[in-house]
Amino acid sequence: MVKVGDRLLGYATDPDVRSRGASGGLVTAVLAAALEKGLVEGVVVLKRMDEYEAIPVITDDVQEVLASGGSMHAVPVNLAKHAVGRKIAMPGKPCDVRGVIEQAKRNGVDLESTYIVGLNCGGTMHPVVTREMLVRMYEIDPEDVSGEEIEKGKLIFRTKDGEEKAIPIDDLEEAGYGRRENCRYCTVKIPTSADLACGNWGVIGELAGNATFCEVMNEKGKRLLDNAIEAGFVDVRPADEKAIAIREKVNSAMLSLGSxxxxxxxxxxxxxxxxxxxxxxxxxxxxxxxxKEVCPVCTCGEDSKCTMFHSLADNYxxxxxxxxxxxxxxxxxIGCGQCSDVCPVDxxxxxxxxxxxxxxxxxRNYEPGxxxxxxxxxxxxxx
Amino acid sequence: MTDKEWEPKIVAFCCNWCSYGGADTAGMGRFQQPSSLRIIRVMCSGRIDPMHVLNAFLEGADAVLVTGCHIGDCHYVNGNYKAEVRYRFLEEMVRELGLEPERLQLNWISASEGEKFANFVRDVTAQIRQLGPSPLKPEGVN
Structure with a gap:
């Protein structure tokens, strides 16, 4: 049994899930376990189309959840609105999580029946900009890319022939590529308002790359993790002092860069x-x-009238x-950047x-979400 | 449109019970005040949505006044508290937009304070005359 406030290192017991996940498949396994044991009715997962495109879908198929592992930095969707009015579990970057909390404050989401597994996030990339960056900076054909990774401040792309090319993110951003603008100045990198705060920061040594650092933030997170452990989906062990210190260090380095x-x-x-x-x-x-449509904190939903306030005859x-x-x-x-991403006139x-x-x-000393x-x-x- | 023709156009939101009464008293007491004012009567200052104020600016108001009962005197117990919370926030937004802060003003005026109302309007009109037409004024609106 885990306790609220516990800091753990965990990974999926299934070797296949563990290798497919970005860092040990803990998040995938926790979500799958929640679905398997009936804690939730559905799980929001990203259905991968290609390296730059994925669609959020709500699934009740455990296999589909297990198959969805792995992170995609070039798919900056926000999942918050998928939680509205449903009994689901979802993974989420800090901005997804904050979106759900803001929805909950305005009675859009019932937090009692929504489980959120937060993921540490250092930033995401715009798919169109990423393609352009691949051609200009990496000199790789975007279609040849088979995977990407962020490690030690470098963005690494792997091609289908097994080649790797790494460029420091600072250099990319200097040239106008890299992370989306709002991610660069984002102020929340660890989603402490989620039920579980997971990520690979602080995972070192032999576990690096195949375990997840996980902090239990509240009772719901405890329920979620206990359920996954009981179902035999995940294994956890307490994180040592060093891991906790490294996670903090990465976080504060990211935040100072952000400011x-x-x-x-x-x-x-x-x-x-x-x-x-x-x-x-x-x-x-x-x-x-x-x-407005993509805004994760807009709670007016389909009833919103703001789009009707515009008339060319007004001459404003x-x-x-x-x-x-x-x-x-x-x-x-919450500065998630969705609105800039979708704006057709930039x-x-x-x-x-x-x-x-x-x-x-x-x-007002108010941090939304x-x-x-x-x-x-x-x-x-x-x- | 030349500058000569331009006269400040000020929209004032007045609550039914106090500041509208104040405007009435100002008229009955024959206090001189400029004709730049357009009064919109609302039942309570708590009814004033920030959007009403912004819409007034977009329609071509040079200044918007939010007025109501003195704090504690609200006919509906706490409507003017609500108005104040929104006003403080609206104030910041108008400033961030780049409008001069004088273009949005708040004042609590009771029904008996006719002279205060007249002075307030006179002061604001003088300030706005100094500032000139609002940059948000649509083309062709005087």
Whole structure:
């Protein structure tokens, strides 16, 4: 039996799952066990199309869950909205997890019946940019790639003929490739608001590459892991001091790098310029509503009216739609970058939303998606 | 549109029980005030959605005033608390947008404070006249 707060090293007992998973297949096995033992009705998995494309699907087939192991850094989907109204278990990057928590705060998700296995995340890449990067920087045909990996600050691509090429991520980002912009300045690398916080940071020595560091964050995480151990899907052992220290070290190194990026991206703009910058950027908008559609924290769902607020006849300098989005996101934006990814006219939506949300959230010491006890700050607290 | 023709256009949200009464008192007391004001009466300042304010700006308001009962005097117990929470937040947003902070103002005015209402409107109008037309004003709107 594990305890809340335990820090463990674990791996899947099935050798096949263990080798397919990015680091020991613990997450895959835990999710499969939850489904097998009836803890949940479905599991959200990424159905792999190719190296750059995967579709999130909700499956009730244990074999499909077991077959879904392995991470894909070039598929930056957000899974939070798949948890709405369902009894499922899901893996998630910190932004997925924060999305679910924000949904739960607004009664979109019932956390009692939703299990979240958080994954450490140092950043994801945009599929289109990745393809371009492969051609320009790696001189590899994107179709020849058979796998990718991030190790010691280097991004490694393997080709089908077994060749490997590694380039430091810093160099890639210098050239405008690498991680998505919002990932560079992301402030949460370990999803401490999930039920289990897993990742390969802190796994060293003989276990490196085939075990997962796992922290039990709450009662639900304990239930999830106990269930997997009882079902014989995973094996765990306590992590030693060294592993814990290394995980912390990686985390703080990532965070300090993130805050450097933050200063680089969010340069101060004088008032007058700021307004014309926003108007200019939003002028390109074709009002497709995609940024709202993918937004993991938008709880209006299908009933949302914000997309109807735009009319060309209005002749406004800025669309009412963006105003509503700015308002709604100021207290909930987690900076996941989905909106920028899907924007068909390449408006830097995420960085604009962050410009509004960041100071407001900082002022109220409010970090969305991290703490269930704090209500959204627009919710009026009466004495 | 030349500068000469431009007169500040100010939208004021007034609550039915206090600040609208204040505006009434200002009129009855014959306190001089500029004609730049357009009053929108709401039942309570708690009814004022941040979107109403933003929409007013987009429609061409040079300034928006949010007014209501004094804290503790709300006809609906705590509507003006709610208005204040939203206002504080809206204030930041308007500033971040790049609008001058003078273009959005909050004031608590009771039904008997006609003179205060008139002075408030006069002050804001003078400030806005200094600032000029709002950069969010649509083309062709005066």
């Amino acid at each position: 450097e990026w933050k200063e680089k991206v969010f340069t101060e703009m004088p008032d007058q310029e700021r307004l014309s910058y926003y108007m200019e950027q939003f002028a390109d908008c074709i009002h497709c509503g995609a940024c 300098r800025m669309s009412m739609y963006h105003m509503v989005r700015l308002l709604h996101l100021s207290d909930s934006c 408006i830097p939506v995420t960085s604009i939303f962050r410009r509004f949300a960041d100071p407001a959230q900082k002022k 991290m703490d269930l006890t704090r209500p959204p700050f627009l919710e009026v607290m009466l004495k």
